[in-house]
Amino acid sequence: MAEPQSGRPLGNPSQDSEIANTQSLPENCIQYCLFLVDPNTQNNHGNHLSRLEDLRKSAFHLTTRLTSDYIWQKGTFNLDIVTERGLTFLQGTTDYGDSIEDEWLIVYILRELSKSHPDVWVRVFDSDGEFLLIEAANVLPKWLSPETDQNRVWINNGSLRIVPQLSDESLNIKLLTLPEAVNIIRVAPDKLVHSDFIEAEAFYRLEKYPGQIHKSLHHALVTIPRRLAHVLRQNPKAVAPAVESFYLRDALDLKTLLSRKTELHFPPKDLVTLSVKFTRVLFAQLKSQRFEPPGPWATVVQEANGVEQARLEMGMKITCGFEIMLNNIEKTDSREAREAWIVVEELQEDGDAVLPGDDEINSWRDARREDDESWMDINYADFENELAGRRGGTREGSHPGFGDPTTQADLRKIVSRFEAFLNDDSAGLDGAEVDEMDIDDESEEDDEDEDKAISFDEAEFSRMMREMMGLAPAGCGITSAPNEPDATATRFARAALGKDGKERESDDEELQKLSAQFEAELNAHGALSLMQPRNDASVLNDKDKGGNAAVGGKTIAATADHMATNNDYGADDYDDDNDDGEVDIDYNLAKNLLESFKGQAGMPGPAGNILGMMGLQLPRDEDMSDSEGNKG
Incomplete structure (x- = not known):
């Protein structure tokens, strides 16, 4: 006991x-x-x-x-x-x-x-x-x-x-x-x-669950030294600490790999191709890394091409991960890593005679299994088709939606959580508060409208955005420069902050600077894409022929239609309720959120931080140039 x-x-x-x-x-x-x-x-x-x-x-x-x-x-x-x-x-x-x-x-x-x-x-x-x-x-x-x-x-x-x-x-x-x-x-x-x-x-x-336990695994064909194949056969779960060692490698680890004086545990010779089991997270970590082949591997990888080269690159990363892990075995507390070290020591004593032959390797379970990697791809066209489909119905002969049901449910959950955040009537001008203790001592208010759906008033949206951005009223037809004081914006800021007298005047310049920075940030992430004017003289009027309210010389309805046109959507992709000029908030929220996240380029940013606070994580986009990748 x-x-x-x-x-x-x-x-x-x-x-x-x-x-x-x-x-x-x-x-x-x-x-x-x-x-x-x-x-x-x-x-x-x-x-x-x-x-x-x-x-x-x-x-x-x-x-x-x-x-x-x-x-x-x-x-x-x-x-x-x-x-x-x-x-x-x-x-x-x-x-x-x-x-x-x-x-x-x-x-x-x-x-x-x-x-x-x-x-x-x-x-x-x-x-x-x-x-x-x-x-x-x-x-x-x-x-x-x-x-x-x-x-x-x-x-x-x-x-x-x-x-x-x-x-x-x-x-x-x-x-x-x-x-x-x-x-x-x-x-x-x-x-x-x-x-x-x-x-x-x-x-x-x-x-x-429990089906997710097996769905989260991924099998991939890789080309590795026969000695490493023997170690993975004895301890397949050692791939986790090996991938972590490769993923978190530093300059000292690479120096050992590149040194010609270092005797490698798994030199790139007597290579075999077999299936290795990962979790999806481990496979994505390994696949996403840009890694320049070290000296011993450079010639082998360069001589291969096509599928063989891709398998060699993955095998090279796994092998280097095991090399780094075993070189730092005294610093690790991973049980799997220590068990792999024991197998390597036994192999050094017994020699290569105990290594499996090709026939034996091919007889192993799932020895040639290779799972589909499409789960790693994010197709933004399919994403927008999904959002368009929920408004205009599914096109004849097309797939009912992008991704599996879990992906679609997660997307709806992201949008619903942002809607709940926007509907929080208790939020004030100071934004989200994350103090350690912010217990509300006031009496409870009515919570009936916490779950209400987001409504959208074009005229009110136009007025509020102009006031917040320091723009001229819609009837003027002229947009004020970001650095010029605007009476409407100043009055709005004074009323919100409760300033008066000289104190208000001293804050005007700072407010204008903050407004300009705020506008630039939103424009950079596409959040104000609804207000960008087209090169069309017909949309420079403050109201269109149908009487729809305009924002910055452009109607919201026209903007939504223009966005759909730019994304190769026809008029039949929208419901009849779009004729009244109302914007689909879910679509714009999800689209701008992903564009903001993509704009972070893998670095910390507002979109990633907010999603992280909500317990949500988006996969990293890989359509970057090779020059931006991580190189060993």
Whole structure:
């Protein structure tokens, strides 16, 4: 029986340990705690430890059954018996690296485990806090905020349950400690709230499991040295730390590879072609890297062409990853890496006589398997066809939509979350607030219109954008220069900021500069594409013949039609409701969001940061010139 470990608070000792753990949890890590809550065994410590050990074995058995062929990105599912603040329970922490799938796989394992053990209560969180509630942010009650949600979210018997706000908490909001939460579960489990709406949103990503476990794997044919093929045969999961070593390589690692004095573990000779199993994340990391072949590989790669060269390049990257990993074996704590090192040492002792022959390699399972790589491609034409199809219907004989149902659902979720963000009536002129403590002490307001659909008034949009940008009114026909003061914009800023007298005058110049920078930023990312004038004299009037309101000398309806024309769409791609000049906000939101993300060129930026805060990650675009790639 495993001895319980003493809990180690990671943060300020004066704070509750669970809060400190949440704040000090390393990035890309998930922590999970399993409690056995049974009134009949609370006073029998020995029996409780025995049952925890049985639960631990059951959890590992379930994990092995579900993930026997799975490759973890970095850390694996693990559990230890710990004692903290008078509570003895199972606890584990996993570093999932760049693979968000690993995090949700752990949540799936924990939920399945709770179904077979009704007396198990699971708490799970990551460096962002209660990420299950983040997923369900649109349907949470107002009182359940990041400042009050600690230790309130639990998984029991496959369901999501929330410790409610007690009557005495409404006047004096305080954080719920872990012992208090466990005591409530033990004494009055029926008081915990279960909402189908919150559970559906929180567990939305689990709908694709367990099938997603195998769908997230990718097999590819690569050409590698026979010695490495032998190592991968003995330990196929060692590909994860090897890819990480290649992906995070530095100048010292490359110096070792390029040095002629270094004896390589896997020299580029006696090459064989076989299928190697990756996760999609690992394969994408390897595929996306631009890497100049080191000396020993340069001639081999250059002499090949076509498909053979592509397989050689992938094999070269894997081999270099293993070389870097083994050169730094003393610094790694990866179990798979150490097991691969043991195989290499045995190979050095036994010699090449133990290496597999070609016939043996071809007899291996999935030895020639090569999966389709189309999941890595983002076709923006298909993306726009998808958005056009939802407005104008599917064209005859065309595919009903781009991507698989999961991709389409994710796209709709991105748009819906941005709509919810825009519909947040509680947001003010200061924008999104992310202070550590921003508890609202004011009385609750009516939430009826939080879920209302976005409406669009062309005239109001025109007026507000002109005021914000410091442009002349629509009737003037002349646009003010960005650096010239505009009376309307000044009045708007004064009314919003509450300035008066000399203080207002001193802020005018700064406001104009900020407005110009704001306009330039939006134009750079295409967010103001609706206001760009065409080279057509007929759209320079402030109103079109149909009486539609105009923005900057161009009607919104005309702009939408022009955008469709530029993207090779016909008039039949739109619903009849477009005739009234109304713009499809979903289309423009998603289009501008992707263009903004693409404009970041892989660097941090506003679009990527906002999506990251929402728990969403877009794949990296690869249509850049070769000169921009990473070279070893």
